[in-house]
Amino acid sequence: MRHIISILLENEPGALSRVVGLFSQRNYNIESLTVAPTEDHTLSRLTITTIGDDRKIEQITKHLNKLIDVVKLVDLTEGSHIERELMLIKVKATGAQRAEIKRTTDIFRGQIVDVTSTVYSIQLTGTSDKLDSFIAALGNAAVLEVARTGVTGISRGEKVLSL
Amino acid sequence: MELLSGGEMLIRALHDEGVELMFGYPGGAALHIYDAIFNQDKVDHILVRHEQAATHAADGYARATGKPGVVLVTSGPGATNAITGIATAFMDSIPMVVISGQVDSSLIGSDAFQETDMVGVSRPIVKHSFMVQKAEDIPAVVKKAFYIATTGRPGPVVIDVPKDVTDPARKFEYRYPESVKMRSYSVPAKGHTGQIKKAVEILLAAKRPVIYAGGGVIQGNGSELLTRLAQTLGFPITNTLMGLGAYPATDKQFLGMLGMHGTYEANMAMHFSDVVLGIGVRFDDRVTNAVNKFCPGAKILHVDIDPASISKTVAADVPIVGSVTSVLEEMLELIGSADARVDSKSLELWWQQIEGWRAKQCLKVKSAEGETIKPQQAVQSVYKATRGEAYVSSDVGQHQMFAAQYYHFDKPRRWINSGGLGTMGFGFPAAIGVQLAYPDAISVCITGEGSIQMCIQELATCLQYGLPIKIVCLNNQALGMVKQWQDMQYGGRHSHSTYSESLPDFIKLVEAYGHVGMRIEKLSELDSKMEQAFALKDKLVFIDVAVDQAEHVYPMAIKGGSMKDMWLSKTERT
Ligand SMILES: Cc1ncc(C[n+]2csc(CCOP(=O)(O)OP(=O)(O)O)c2C)c(N)n1
Ligand SMILES: [Mg+2]
Numbered sequence: 001m002r003h004i005i006s007i008l009l010e011n012e013p014g015a016l017s018r019v020v021g022l023f024s025q026r027n028y029n030i031e032s033l034t035v036a037p038t039e040d041h042t043l044s045r046l047t048i049t050t051i052g053d054d055r056k057i058e059q060i061t062k063h064l065n066k067l068i069d070v071v072k073l074v075d076l077t078e079g080s081h082i083e084r085e086l087m088l089i090k091v092k093a094t095g096a097q098r099a100e101i102k103r104t105t106d107i108f109r110g111q112i113v114d115v116t117s118t119v120y121s122i123q124l125t126g127t128s129d130k131l132d133s134f135i136a137a138l139g140n141a142a143v144l145e146v147a148r149t150g151v152t153g154i155s156r157g158e159k160v161l162s163l
Numbered sequence: 164m165e166l167l168s169g170g171e172m173l174i175r176a177l178h179d180e181g182v183e184l185m186f187g188y189p190g191g192a193a194l195h196i197y198d199a200i201f202n203q204d205k206v207d208h209i210l211v212r213h214e215q216a217a218t219h220a221a222d223g224y225a226r227a228t229g230k231p232g233v234v235l236v237t238s239g240p241g242a243t244n245a246i247t248g249i250a251t252a253f254m255d256s257i258p259m260v261v262i263s264g265q266v267d268s269s270l271i272g273s274d275a276f277q278e279t280d281m282v283g284v285s286r287p288i289v290k291h292s293f294m295v296q297k298a299e300d301i302p303a304v305v306k307k308a309f310y311i312a313t314t315g316r317p318g319p320v321v322i323d324v325p326k327d328v329t330d331p332a333r334k335f336e337y338r339y340p341e342s343v344k345m346r347s348y349s350v351p352a353k354g355h356t357g358q359i360k361k362a363v364e365i366l367l368a369a370k371r372p373v374i375y376a377g378g379g380v381i382q383g384n385g386s387e388l389l390t391r392l393a394q395t396l397g398f399p400i401t402n403t404l405m406g407l408g409a410y411p412a413t414d415k416q417f418l419g420m421l422g423m424h425g426t427y428e429a430n431m432a433m434h435f436s437d438v439v440l441g442i443g444v445r446f447d448d449r450v451t452n453a454v455n456k457f458c459p460g461a462k463i464l465h466v467d468i469d470p471a472s473i474s475k476t477v478a479a480d481v482p483i484v485g486s487v488t489s490v491l492e493e494m495l496e497l498i499g500s501a502d503a504r505v506d507s508k509s510l511e512l513w514w515q516q517i518e519g520w521r522a523k524q525c526l527k528v529k530s531a532e533g534e535t536i537k538p539q540q541a542v543q544s545v546y547k548a549t550r551g552e553a554y555v556s557s558d559v560g561q562h563q564m565f566a567a568q569y570y571h572f573d574k575p576r577r578w579i580n581s582g583g584l585g586t587m588g589f590g591f592p593a594a595i596g597v598q599l600a601y602p603d604a605i606s607v608c609i610t611g612e613g614s615i616q617m618c619i620q621e622l623a624t625c626l627q628y629g630l631p632i633k634i635v636c637l638n639n640q641a642l643g644m645v646k647q648w649q650d651m652q653y654g655g656r657h658s659h660s661t662y663s664e665s666l667p668d669f670i671k672l673v674e675a676y677g678h679v680g681m682r683i684e685k686l687s688e689l690d691s692k693m694e695q696a697f698a699l700k701d702k703l704v705f706i707d708v709a710v711d712q713a714e715h716v717y718p719m720a721i722k723g724g725s726m727k728d729m730w731l732s733k734t735e736r737t
């Protein structure tokens with residue numbers, strides 16, 4: 001099963017490489033990884049999506065917790081949560097396709113953020129599935145470039161990941 | 164407040180941390196630090212002849228004393244030479260602090276002379292590492308490093324120190340912190356009482372219990388409590404290779420070592436048990452054999468300080484995360500106050516069954532023809548000559564298994580061996596660490612002619628510091644353990660495992676280093692010559708024992724089977 005693990009990490013040199021190194025060293029896979037500072041400048045927040053059975057995920061979280069730089073972590077997929085990924089996608093848009101792509105973008109509530117006479121650059125936010133569906137829905141329109149941020153997430157309700 | 168340079172602060176901080184001894188080897192990036200060592204007499208420094216030996220010696224010191232081992236090396240090749248020893252300590256959870264010199268901060272990343280990304284290279288084999296950013300940070304970094312290395316599940320910590328940070332011309336106010344506060348590191352202390360209660364109930368109701376104890380008990384100083392627990396319950400107990408000495412080997416409740424080369428009775432008892440109490444163990448593949456066939460009828464109770472060790476390979480029915488001492492204390496209290504008593508009827512039947520297995524005498528040594536010495540007999544001879552009182556380090560191979568099987572350790576911290584990484588070259592430097600920690604004790608290294616050549620240069624270190632170590636070389640003229648596997652699994656094709664025509668004359672070699680050499684070739688002379696060698700109390704003696712080259716280590720687990728599947732000799736299997 002796919003899991004989303006969010007981590008508060010000491011904002012120290014080498015901290016990120018310890019997390020990433022753990023995954024390769026123990027043969028765990030990383031589907032996506034995002035990292036950025038938080039409102040507290042001593043902490044970064046890292047979100048990793050990974051795939052594994054319960055036993056493997058338990059090992060992953062235990063080993064992450066053992067890293068000295070990991071201050072706190074939560075497996076968001078254990079409870080209800082909100083997950084988002086942002087995608088910037090550049091597609092060839094000429095002739096009749098221009099209107100078609102615009103319509104599809106509206107349906108998915110995306111925005112066209114840059115335009116040339118032959119190219120649209122579109123921004124879209126949502127779950128990873130939604131982004132995948134959008135690409136599929138573009139059908140035979142030529143996709144020139146895709147930039148995705150990877151998943152980030154937060155628990156629903158009162159639950160917070162903080163110190 | 165005192166003004167000290169970065170180099171001086173480093174050494175002073177070691178002293179304030181209680182460090183008496185460190186092992187190292189100098190070089191450019193570490194020279195400011197070495198100058199600071201020269202100007203003080205509080206922390207002793209032992210000059211080895213290879214950085215790998217510095218880490219193994221510090222490791223041996225740590226295993227024998229329970230105190231952290233300390234290493235100092237220079238950047239680049241000094242640091243990379245230390246890697247094998249750091250990995251060895253990491254695999255066996257040994258507390259160690261390794262200080263490595265680094266090129267000037269301004270040169271980092273420029274492929275400068277002797278620059279290696281030590282923090283990066285060592286990352287997967289350390290508990291944690293630090294790169295010192297500025298001299299003022301040194302006291303706090305040292306304090307944290309020792310705290311992390313010695314608490315929880317211990318392990319090696321690297322401190323990488325750029326040369327400019329240790330500049331003697333720049334002085335700073337020095338104050339050693341009294342305590343450490345780290346929001347991201349906490350040490351599990353006591354086990355969960357509810358879980359411990361549950362475990363005790365299961366133990367008291369057990370019909371065929373066995374206690375399986377490992378290196379964690381030794382590291383956690385839990386041997387005495389473990390012995391009390393085993394004797395209170397009257398349960399059979401087995402130790403892992405790392406756990407030898409956690410329970411007195413000469414006691415009748417002891418079944419011997421378990422696992423790949425464990426005794427018949429220990430492995431059979433594990434397999435047919437209904438309750439396994441694992442303490443300070445990690446259900447290593449060298450113990451369990453095929454995990455899916457492991458102890459089919461047993462409830463597993465698992466005590467360990469590291470939550471990640473629990474249910475890693477074998478799912479625990481009752482997991483208990485905590486220090487062995489706190490958990491064992493609580494177990495003993497609960498047993499004392501419980502209404503229930505052990506099921507002594509079932510236990511008696513269980514012991515009868517175990518005695519039946521024991522009667523097989525799987526470790527009985529059959530003498531060879533004539534004067535040929537069996538390697539097992541050589542270990543027995545060392546045991547007699549040292550009255551079982553020695554600190555015994557070992558390398559890796561058949562000799563290591565014979566040492567584990569035939570030297571009976573009644574006390575913890577006497578058996579010094581690289582179990583997890585299996586590092587040839589570990590034994591001799593480790594014996595140096597032991598001898599320096601306990602100058603009056605007998606420090607023996609039981610080794611093979613293969614392994615000893617991996618750190619033989621340390622004979623010079625022993626001369627310099629007058630270390631009267633006894634090296635017992637079970638010389639089978641081959642990489643015996645490799646050869647054994649080739650005999651058993653590769654149709655006897657000895658690919659690159661023999662070299663009898665090119666062995667050095669060890670006697671001349673040790674004499675060249677200023678020590679005493681002795682050769683034993685006849686069984687009839689074994690015990691008397693061994694006594695003679697150990698009587699030379701102030702000398703390093705290299706005892707080269709010619710042993711039967713065809714001997715194999717038995718019992719030996721049959722790959723892919725359960726714990727009850729073993730070869731008992733070249734022809735007999737269970
Ligand atoms: C550094 C290292 N290299 C290779 C091995 C693989 N290995 C394990 S046992 C062994 C043979 C050891 O020979 P020796 O020291 O003579 O011991 P013996 O088995 O003959 O008693 C080898 C090569 C190892 N454990 N460590
Ligand atoms: Mg050999």
